[in-house]
Amino acid sequence: MFVNISTTLKKKKSEILELWIKNQLADSHSSEDLISNKELRGQSEEIVNALLNNLNENNINNSQSSDFDLLAELLGAFSIMRAKQGFSPRETGSFILSLKEAILEVLKQESADPNQLFEESLKLSRLLDNFTILTFETFIKGREEVILRQTDEITDISTPVIKVWDGILAMPIIGTLDSARTQVVMENLLQEIVNTGSVIAILDISGVPTVDSLVAQHLLKAVSATRLMGADCIISGIRPEIAQTIVHLGIDLSQIITKASLASALQYAFKSLRLEVRKTSLENKATTKF
Amino acid sequence: MTTMISSLTKEILIISREQDVVPFRNRVKEHAVKIKMGLVNQTKLMTAASEMIRNMLRYGEGGQASVETISKGSQSGVRLIFVDKGPGIADIQMAMKDGFSTGKSLGLGLPGTKRLVNEFDIQSELGKGTVVMLIKWANG
Numbered sequence: 001m002f003v004n005i006s007t008t009l010k011k012k013k014s015e016i017l018e019l020w021i022k023n024q025l026a027d028s029h030s031s032e033d034l035i036s037n038k039e040l041r042g043q044s045e046e047i048v049n050a051l052l053n054n055l056n057e058n059n060i061n062n063s064q065s066s067d068f069d070l071l072a073e074l075l076g077a078f079s080i081m082r083a084k085q086g087f088s089p090r091e092t093g094s095f096i097l098s099l100k101e102a103i104l105e106v107l108k109q110e111s112a113d114p115n116q117l118f119e120e121s122l123k124l125s126r127l128l129d130n131f132t133i134l135t136f137e138t139f140i141k142g143r144e145e146v147i148l149r150q151t152d153e154i155t156d157i158s159t160p161v162i163k164v165w166d167g168i169l170a171m172p173i174i175g176t177l178d179s180a181r182t183q184v185v186m187e188n189l190l191q192e193i194v195n196t197g198s199v200i201a202i203l204d205i206s207g208v209p210t211v212d213s214l215v216a217q218h219l220l221k222a223v224s225a226t227r228l229m230g231a232d233c234i235i236s237g238i239r240p241e242i243a244q245t246i247v248h249l250g251i252d253l254s255q256i257i258t259k260a261s262l263a264s265a266l267q268y269a270f271k272s273l274r275l276e277v278r279k280t281s282l283e284n285k286a287t288t289k290f
Numbered sequence: 291m292t293t294m295i296s297s298l299t300k301e302i303l304i305i306s307r308e309q310d311v312v313p314f315r316n317r318v319k320e321h322a323v324k325i326k327m328g329l330v331n332q333t334k335l336m337t338a339a340s341e342m343i344r345n346m347l348r349y350g351e352g353g354q355a356s357v358e359t360i361s362k363g364s365q366s367g368v369r370l371i372f373v374d375k376g377p378g379i380a381d382i383q384m385a386m387k388d389g390f391s392t393g394k395s396l397g398l399g400l401p402g403t404k405r406l407v408n409e410f411d412i413q414s415e416l417g418k419g420t421v422v423m424l425i426k427w428a429n430g
Contacts, residue, residue: 151309178308210315210333212340213398241333248334249341249402250388 005107005120006055012106017048019105023098043078047099050074060123063130075131076138083142092139093132100128159185161192168269169198170262172237174207182218186225193231200269201226204262206237216251223256232257232272236265297369299324300358307352311343314355318368321359325366327428334406335368335426341399341406342372342422348393350374350420360425367408367427375419382414 009016021044025037050071059065075096082092104121111117159181162170171189175181189201203222208215219235226233236259238246246253259265270277299321303314318339322332339355346353353374360369379385386404391397404410409425 176312178311180308210337210340212337212344213396213402214341214344217396241330244330245333245337245406248405249337250398250405251396251402 004057005124006052006057006060008110009055009103009106010052012110013048013052016052016099016102016106017045020044020048020099020102023102024095044099047071047074047078047096051099060127063127063134068131071131072134075135079135079139080142080145083139084146089136089139092135096128096132096135100125100132103128159188161188163192163196163198164202164266165269165273165275167196167198167273168200168202168266169193169196170202170204170266172204172207172262176210177208177215177218179214179218182222186222189222190225190229193226193229198231200232200234200272202234202236202262202265202269204237204265205235205242206239206262208237211242211246211251213249213251216246216249216253220253220256234259234265234268236260236262295360295362295369298359298361300356302354302356305343305346305352305355308347310352311340311347314343314357315340318357318370321357321368322426322428325359325368325428327368327426331426331428331430335370338403338406338424338426339370341403342370342424345399345422346372346374346376348395349379350376353419365427365429367425367430369423369425372422373419378416378418378420379412379414380416382412386412 021041024040024044051068054067054071056067059067078095079092082095103124107120107124108117111120154175159171159173162172164170169189169192171185173185177185189203192198193201203219205211205219211219223233223235234257235253238258238260257268259268301317301321303310303317305311305314315336318336319332322335327335339357343355346355351374353372353376355373356371358369358371360367384390385400387397388401389397391399400412403424407424407426408430409423411423412420413422414420
């Protein structure tokens, strides 16, 4: 028989901890490589301490109580850490749910009166369920941070400038051209024109899914800027459906040299540089060997 | 309109930043592919969606965009509705003119979009916001 639930639980702290760790190890066979047993024990101990040391008869019904600030902080930190380490939501959830099981188990052993046991279990369940929700909230927040970082990384994909021939640069653009991206594209291209002393730049938009008026405006700006640098700019990789869309939108690209493929753009560039690509005959090859 | 337009599936997305353009466009594409829209019409619709979303972000401080597949008689199509609570458009007639822009763009967004789709409707109230509805039929 117990009178005071919080003091009873405090007395049984080490028992709860052992049971909890046992529970966790039992249902998390896969996560062993993500977290060491020692680390798990450390985390569990901190949480049990934070919970039981601050638990009293007054705040058992109020999970928002400031007494639990430390616990909330710990849970938040652990679940964010777990989200980043690649734990599944189930593993993170059962981390705190198995604590509830451990506590209820200990409570069962202590109590003889079923009514009282039920009452106290209900209170504790409610409290711990709130902490589970908190754990999930922070877990998802952690995941969202990961997603956000990945989004940034994707938009960060560099746009390389390739020197395809003496005096000819090519720049394949992949993905959507937004203002920030155009800025990077333009900077790289203009700088490379200076570095290599190129006179022709080919912007290939085969990898751009849609050309709306904003993308077109960005392209026009890039072309004007290259012209100011004394180089010619060719836009290649205009697919048939994109061509139709541009016409319907009413975008005027007639001032720009456009080509359907990078190959034809290159051909045009060779022509304007008065270069010729020829098949060599076998005899010629033989003579050049000497 | 004699035949009823019935909506089959509907999805609503919140648009608040430039990164929302691509996911929305992809949703539009999924819907267009589902009703077997041709590649050219798909591209036109996606471009129209992209124009409207950019307008919303630029002038309307973001808002809500919905995409749905609809059917009217034997025709099927995709309907997009864009709702923002921005400042509204003072002169819709001017805004629908080629080359008119209050924001240094090409001024092709609204008139161009109208040319890209089959049905286009814009309603705007100063201080309250703008609603744009557009429909592209699968074989329109």
